[in-house]
Amino acid sequence: MLFSVFIACVLLSGFxxxxxxxxxxxxxxxxxxxxxxxxxxxxxxxxxxxxxxxxRAVGQFTSTITL
Incomplete structure (x- = not known):
């Protein structure tokens, strides 16, 4: 039971x-x-x-605004 929960967690995490x-x-x-x-x-x-x-794509000394 615990092993199948672990496998399901790993598969879901990969996806x-x-x-x-x-x-x-x-x-x-x-x-x-x-x-x-x-x-x-x-x-x-x-x-x-x-x-x-x-x-790396935007630049080192710039700031971005994410919403």
Whole structure:
């Protein structure tokens, strides 16, 4: 029972990470695999990578407004 909950959590996490990567314009396969391997623990890593990608695309000394 506990093992199947773990597997379901990992599979769902991989799917969600792939979807979020697609929406952010990042590598879908890479982040889906990270989601499958790390589960929900990969989400903070994804957020940091997404923030760095935005900073790299926009510039270092600029600010963005997100709604």
């Amino acid at each position: 969600v990470m792939g979807k979020l990567a697609f929406e952010a314009g990042l590598g879908v396969k890479r982040w889906a695999i990270v989601g499958f391997m790390l589960g929900p623990m990969g989400y903070p890593l994804f957020n940091v990578h997404k923030r760095f990608a935005i900073k």
